[in-house]
Amino acid sequence: MRHEKTAVAANALSPVLTGALSFSCRLGECRSELMPLLSEVSKVVSAGGSLSSTLKLVLELMQKHLQVKRAMITLYDVSCDQIFIHESYGLSPEEAEKGVYAPGEGITGKVIETRQSIIVPHIADDPLFLNRTGSWDRQHDGQHSFICVPIIRGLKVMGTIGIERIYHNAQLRFLDLEVLRVIAAIIAQAVELHLLERVQQKTVQAHTAPHGGEKFKPANIIGNSRTMQHVYRLIEKVSHARTTVLILGESGVGKERVATAIHQNSHCSGGPFIRFNCASLPESVIESELFGHEKGAFTGAISRRAGRFEEADGGTLFLDEVGELSLSAQSKLLRVIQERSFERVGSNETLSVNVRILAATHRDLSEMVEQGTFREDLYYRLNVFPITIPPLRERGSDILILADHFNARFASEQGVEVPTIATPALNMLLNYTWPGNVRELENVMERAVLLADEGFIHSYHLPINLQPIIDHLTEQEGLEARLARVEYDLITEALAKFQGNVSRAASYLNMTRRALGLRLEKYQINYKHYRGQT
Structure with a gap:
């Protein structure tokens, strides 16, 4: 599908926008209230307050004046290279939480990557539209258009503004794109300050121990013994990276709590944290549970189902008791770790995911490698950063x-x-x-x-x-x-x-x-x- 792109400057009302205001009523909708809209947006931003409250008001104004069905403002977190929906209109909290993208992924990711606006005349015909939030329905929203513009300040692209609605006139789509670019320019400074504050907070947290005299300690783990202090230091070091972690220790030592602490203290803690116990299911259903399946892929597959890797996209997947996987399942897991892509059972479509993998086991994987019951290449892929949890005794x-x-x-x-x-x-x-x-x-x-x-x-x-x-x-x-x-x-x-x-x-x-x-x-x-x- 061909996208309509524009690179019109957004630091002032463009000639296109100024001229269009005078005859917008002839396009099927009157845009005589655009000047008050931009004035109100400017006042809201100037009033200060938290970015969330500011953007909520901006979205409400956009819905009132532009009659959008859905709208979202995303922010780009450079530290973990992900794009999150920060505020939205027309999306439930659960739907907004699913809206996580990598640069270049989907329409939003493409806008971040290219720094150019995109107009999609009909979402239903565009392969880039991922519907990751799950809010879009072909039957009811099949004629919707989608407009997405970048939020840019200086040389930095910091996020996007996107709206979804029906347009009966292509000129009106271009007019609203210009309006969004002006709004993006108005909110750019507030967005930049918010992102800078986030970076500063993370820096302070990361250096609390050496400079503030306080030692890092995960909130969800109890204990102050010397052996656990060593574990806390390892959690602190690895949390801010995207490194694969192998958590080792006897049954019952709290390996899942360590995995949770790593996720909660990571840069992308806002993403999902999905747990999967590799020993809890028979081998015949492991592949379907991990990678999902298509309708009719096997007896009992009455509908398409997303697997754990899809559910964890944009966040963390915790594979507990990974030593219990069969050699066949180990082979498929190795491919996902290497390529970050897979196919659902019964499908030829390759899906890509942005997932951090944490694995845990009470088994001695090195011994299993020698015995031929665990793949050596998978062992080295998982054992990048091992953390051993001491037994309670x-x-x-x-x-x-x-x-x-x-x-x-x-x-x-x-x-x-x-x-x-x-x-x-x-x-x-x-x-x-x-x-x-x-x-x-x-x-x-x-x-x-x-x-x-x-x-x-x-x-x-x-x-x-x-x-x-x-x-x-x-x-x-x-x-x-x-x-x-x-x-x-x-x-x-x-x-x-x-x-x-x-x-x-x-x-x-x-x-x-x-x-x-x-x-x-x-x-x-x-x-x-x-x-x-x-």
Whole structure:
């Protein structure tokens, strides 16, 4: 489809626009209110305020005077080389969120790339029109035209203004294009200041640690141990790049939270974050889930469906348990990573996407490569920037911090007062090896809050596998085992209360020192461990 382009200067009312105003009524619509429109736009921009509020008013004025069906103002973020819809008219928030383009992609991307305006007389006939927002409908909008102009200041192209509506006269399309160019010139300075502020904010955030004395810490991850501080530094370094990241660690350590932190702290955090668990589906449907399918591609494909790569376009795709993919699926994934293109199942049409890939696994991929169960070329593509998450047993005091967090969270969810975690229970939490990591601790604390009575979580509220000290007393769970756990708790709490003083602990428990000594021997408790505790 041939596009109509123009390069008329937008720093003043052009002769084309000035002359057209006098006879615009003969084109089927009267444009006698264009001068008031431009005057009102100028006043709105001069009044200041946030760019979002300013552009919303500008779009409302355009709808009122130009009768547009839809309109959008996009901004070009050079740092991540993407174009986003900043404000729109006639689009739902969900539709506007989908409007992410790369330079050269679609009509909007072409305007950014060429720095020239484009008129599309009939959207339905133009292959460049992507309908990425999903707002356009062929039946109702088949006769719509689309006009898009760049927002330029100096040598910088900073975004676009686009409108969609029906035109019955080609001259009227050119007239409105001129109007949009003038509006683009009016708002250009405000757009430039907004983009500069964004760059400055990102620079300040990136340098907070060395200059402000504050260390970077993702908001969605809990823990301050030295091993996690190292992970935070890696997240900070890689977030602002588009590098592929391989997140490694045992099951339950929080690999998805790390992936989320990388996305949220990236330059393109406004784009989608799509999660896909490679181990959750059978091999027969993996390809369809990742790449989508056409209607009738296989039994049960009753309609076209977008895959995860399409859904993640303009954002991040997180492939969890990537080590579980079959060799066939690995081959297809390798191609997408290399070429950033793919075909839906049942289609010959090649689709291109702009997606950042984060992958995670608990498997040893290098060992799998040696065994021939994981492609070596895919391994090196994924392993550009590995981040290994330490297991919970290596995170020291983070165990108690996480326990307190889950304790407060589940108490709030259950509508009860936050219970105190008794000293014996804390010791058990610290001494346990946590094979299930943070996920296991979360489940343990949810159970403990449910069982807690009188405002305390005691050791006997914890699962039996956390209690190795008294587990040997009985072969099975029963009354004796439960009584032993209660007795153990009371003794250790008394020792902690009196800082290891056996005599005072015995008096507190209303028993002789010798009787307490026999029980210390029975439960293998060393009173010296409690000296200095408060």
